Amino acid sequence: MNVKQKMVGINGDEAAAYALKQCNVDLLSAYPITPQTIIVEKFSEYVANGEVETEFVTVESEHSAMSVCIGGAAAGGRVCTATASAGLALMHEMVFIAASHRLPIVMTVASRALSGPINIHPDHSDSMAERDSSWIQLYAENPQEVYDTVIQAFKIAEDPTVQLPCMVMFDGFIVSHTLQNVSVLPDNVVAKFVGQRRIPKINVMGRETEYKLDVENPITMGPLALFDYYFEHKRQQEEAIKNAKQIICDVNDEFAQVSGRKYGNGLLQQYGFEDAELSIICLGSTAGTIRTVIEEYRTKGIKVGVIRLKTFRPFPENELKTALRNVKAVAVLDRSGGYGAIGGPVFNELRSILYDCKERPFIVNYIYGLGGRDVTPKLIKKVYEDLRNIVKTGQVKENVKFLGVR
Amino acid sequence: MSKKQVERGWKSIPIGGVCWKSSEDYLTGDWRSNRPILDLDKCTSCLLCHIYCPDSSISWDGKKITINYDYCKGCGICAKECPVSAIEMIKE
Numbered sequence: 501m502n503v504k505q506k507m508v509g510i511n512g513d514e515a516a517a518y519a520l521k522q523c524n525v526d527l528l529s530a531y532p533i534t535p536q537t538i539i540v541e542k543f544s545e546y547v548a549n550g551e552v553e554t555e556f557v558t559v560e561s562e563h564s565a566m567s568v569c570i571g572g573a574a575a576g577g578r579v580c581t582a583t584a585s586a587g588l589a590l591m592h593e594m595v596f597i598a599a600s601h602r603l604p605i606v607m608t609v610a611s612r613a614l615s616g617p618i619n620i621h622p623d624h625s626d627s628m629a630e631r632d633s634s635w636i637q638l639y640a641e642n643p644q645e646v647y648d649t650v651i652q653a654f655k656i657a658e659d660p661t662v663q664l665p666c667m668v669m670f671d672g673f674i675v676s677h678t679l680q681n682v683s684v685l686p687d688n689v690v691a692k693f694v695g696q697r698r699i700p701k702i703n704v705m706g707r708e709t710e711y712k713l714d715v716e717n718p719i720t721m722g723p724l725a726l727f728d729y730y731f732e733h734k735r736q737q738e739e740a741i742k743n744a745k746q747i748i749c750d751v752n753d754e755f756a757q758v759s760g761r762k763y764g765n766g767l768l769q770q771y772g773f774e775d776a777e778l779s780i781i782c783l784g785s786t787a788g789t790i791r792t793v794i795e796e797y798r799t800k801g802i803k804v805g806v807i808r809l810k811t812f813r814p815f816p817e818n819e820l821k822t823a824l825r826n827v828k829a830v831a832v833l834d835r836s837g838g839y840g841a842i843g844g845p846v847f848n849e850l851r852s853i854l855y856d857c858k859e860r861p862f863i864v865n866y867i868y869g870l871g872g873r874d875v876t877p878k879l880i881k882k883v884y885e886d887l888r889n890i891v892k893t894g895q896v897k898e899n900v901k902f903l904g905v906r
Numbered sequence: 907m908s909k910k911q912v913e914r915g916w917k918s919i920p921i922g923g924v925c926w927k928s929s930e931d932y933l934t935g936d937w938r939s940n941r942p943i944l945d946l947d948k949c950t951s952c953l954l955c956h957i958y959c960p961d962s963s964i965s966w967d968g969k970k971i972t973i974n975y976d977y978c979k980g981c982g983i984c985a986k987e988c989p990v991s992a993i994e995m996i997k998e
Contacts, residue, residue: 602922663921702920705928711921720925732916733923739916 502760505683512675513538515643515682516608519650521546522690526577529557529568533587534620535672536610540582562587566594573603574721576712578697585612588626598665599634604657605665610676613871621872622671625836628845634737636666636744637813639783643680646670648761652751654694661743663700671785745814767816769808776805778887782833783809786875793880804884817853829862829887835869843900862890868903879904938980940995948992955984
């Protein structure tokens, strides 16, 4: 029972702004930064035109933007912000506080390399630096998915069993500034899908109360918790982000019923041969390039595939194990470095979960696309050829490689 | 010293680090490393210690001053302010 949808030509940033507009956000606070700027510019137009009732708070820095969001969400509002790169880094302290306060803030991140050298082009070093902040992290591939994922993000974050903030990443410029035909749902359909912001109930001084700042029913938020209770609160966060996994799958299904669009199981999306022997794992827009390469291999009958991790946090452990069951060799593409570590963050996590498997594929890591370095079909072919060679020779000569560096 | 408090586990505390009990239930007396001892013979009931105590741990019942060691953090302001040196700080 899909509803009639309108097709609009918009870029990734505008798609994010459009989704935020339809989600009846109470408060938006942000500071401009490339390549996210269009989101907030577009949203400020909606505010100026009276198309939304959102309180739009301009601030002097991203640290303040996230602080304002925390205040707004603590007061019971539906809250969002947008940032990238240095802006996200400047938020770092408040990013952790938003999560530990269990506030379902939605943040769109147009992925951009962290300085230095200063650079405005896409890689995932900004969001990967926040991977242990207990935010849900979703990576969208194109403007359509940005629109769809932002809408889903509110529903996931505000679920009573989750109550955690959620960041939605998409590659700067490649997605943020690229026009695409995007199907958008009618306003009322989105409003119904996301519903009202749900406020969890908590038990304070022996009585049940809503978890929000309310002068009639005062509670203390953000107090000191030392060695006596800090650990227990962190344990709760771990449970909440684990709960998010099922909710992400459920919301992906519910959204498919409304829109007809579905992204794998919400956690990962596979493409290529069902029984692929050689597989690449990546995040974001690179999956599109890989798919075109897979089409070439398909004509040759070489069984290749790609697994796009839509959800990086919570990390879909079991789903990945299942997806890799029959794979002989897997290449992990990391668009951020792991300086001093053995490879990038996705590689580390994937190799870690495979340790438990009796039979596991060969695994190799490629650091690629840093600072917006182009990733071409030729480079992807090189990865698949490397994988073929690994299977043929039965050994991985180098665990971590740098793809496309001179 | 204050009474032993039963600590709860992560499943039974509210989310977000919200205080779930009154500050009266949170006995801060065990933070103390110095204990104020009041000599009632010297005390003139001027109530300066009662006024100055930042933790409202010194009470006056109309007859005499009492120090509540469940909440006294041992800051020593009472001993400093007492005009007749009726309060002495001793090591816990």
